[in-house]
Amino acid sequence: MRIVAVPPSDAELVARCRAGDDDAWRELVERFSRYIYGIAVQGFRLSEEEAEDVFQDVFARAYEHLGELRSDDAVRPWLAQLTRRRCIDTMRAGKREHATDEIIEDPADVEDRLARLDDALTVQQALAELSGPCREILDRFFARDESYRTIGEALDLPAGTIASRISRCLAKLRETLEGRNPVAVRSGRR
Amino acid sequence: MTTSDYSEQRLSELLSALPPAPEAWVRAAQELPLARRSLDDIVERARADVEYRRQVLADLEAAVAQTGVEPDRRLVNALRRRFSEL
Numbered sequence: 001m002r003i004v005a006v007p008p009s010d011a012e013l014v015a016r017c018r019a020g021d022d023d024a025w026r027e028l029v030e031r032f033s034r035y036i037y038g039i040a041v042q043g044f045r046l047s048e049e050e051a052e053d054v055f056q057d058v059f060a061r062a063y064e065h066l067g068e069l070r071s072d073d074a075v076r077p078w079l080a081q082l083t084r085r086r087c088i089d090t091m092r093a094g095k096r097e098h099a100t101d102e103i104i105e106d107p108a109d110v111e112d113r114l115a116r117l118d119d120a121l122t123v124q125q126a127l128a129e130l131s132g133p134c135r136e137i138l139d140r141f142f143a144r145d146e147s148y149r150t151i152g153e154a155l156d157l158p159a160g161t162i163a164s165r166i167s168r169c170l171a172k173l174r175e176t177l178e179g180r181n182p183v184a185v186r187s188g189r190r
Numbered sequence: 191m192t193t194s195d196y197s198e199q200r201l202s203e204l205l206s207a208l209p210p211a212p213e214a215w216v217r218a219a220q221e222l223p224l225a226r227r228s229l230d231d232i233v234e235r236a237r238a239d240v241e242y243r244r245q246v247l248a249d250l251e252a253a254v255a256q257t258g259v260e261p262d263r264r265l266v267n268a269l270r271r272r273f274s275e276l
Contacts, residue, residue, distance in 0.1 A: 020223075022223045022224070025220065025222070025223055026220040029216060029219045029220045029222075030216065030220070033210070033211040033215070033216045033219065034208040034209065034210055034211055035208065036211070037209075037210075037211035037212075037215070038207065038208050038209075042207070052212075052215055055211065055215050055219070056215065056218060056219060056264055059219035059222060060222060060264075063222050063223070063226070116204075116207060117207060117208065119204055119207075120204040120205070120207035120208045121208065122204075123201060123204040123205060124205075124208055127205070138205055139205070142202055142205035142206045143205055143206060143208060143209050143210065144209065144210065145206075145209070167198070170198050170201055170202070173201060174196040174198075174201060177196050177201075178196060
């Protein structure tokens with residue numbers, strides 16, 4: 001039986017960060033970097049330049065104020081909220097420049113996109129619980145948009161086997177998600 | 191919650207929804223603790239050494255770079271703010 005190391009929970013990671021563990025901070029950034037980037041670029045449709053400012057500012061604020069977090073488990077919604085506020089501030093500043101009143105033209109659309117990103121993060125976190133090869137192959141194919149050939153070369157696998165491996169790994173991912181809190185992946189939002 | 195929430199199609203879409211952030215952004219955020227400590231060291235030394243303080247104010251970027259940290263715009267601005275509070 002293959003033993004897969006379970007990644008630390010958000011709460012464990014935050015506790016280690018509070019204790020001054022730089023490795024834990026690096027892991028925290030790695031864990032939430034895609035989410036924060038996604039909120040800024042996909043959720044609020046900021047430019048790359050604006051998104052970079054938001055991204056760095058959110059992590060800087062998180063680093064400074066981690067001690068004020070009421071519950072270590074709440075880091076995910078806390079970071080999401082910090083990012084949303086910072087994105088809205090950025091949009092407000094941009095709109096002022098263009099003398100427009102409405103900050104967000106269609107708030108419902110933004111909410112839908114943010115809900116989808118939240119679901120995507122849940123899937124990412126389940127992905128982190130899979131074995132290294134499955135994690136790697138699914139991330140390369142779906143999130144990094146790599147071809148079968150590129151994946152095959154990088155992982156030293158015959159390109160002809162990639163599709164079946166992806167299918168098997170998706171099944172494992174699904175099993176992992178089904179074993180989690182069913183509230184984690186929501187339905188009926190869209 | 192229905193089983194269809196975990197369909198291959200939906201999982202594929204959700205996996206595709208979070209591409210990696212640019213590596214340089216992630217690295218800069220990960221180095222934040224080191225960067226903050228470097229700024230603390232510079233400020234502390236500048237408090238005690240007038241000549242060093244003059245040198246830092248003359249070239250903030252170089253002062254940051256000397257600590258081994260990449261002197262990006264945000265870090266240099268943060269150091270500028272710290273010096274304005276001295």
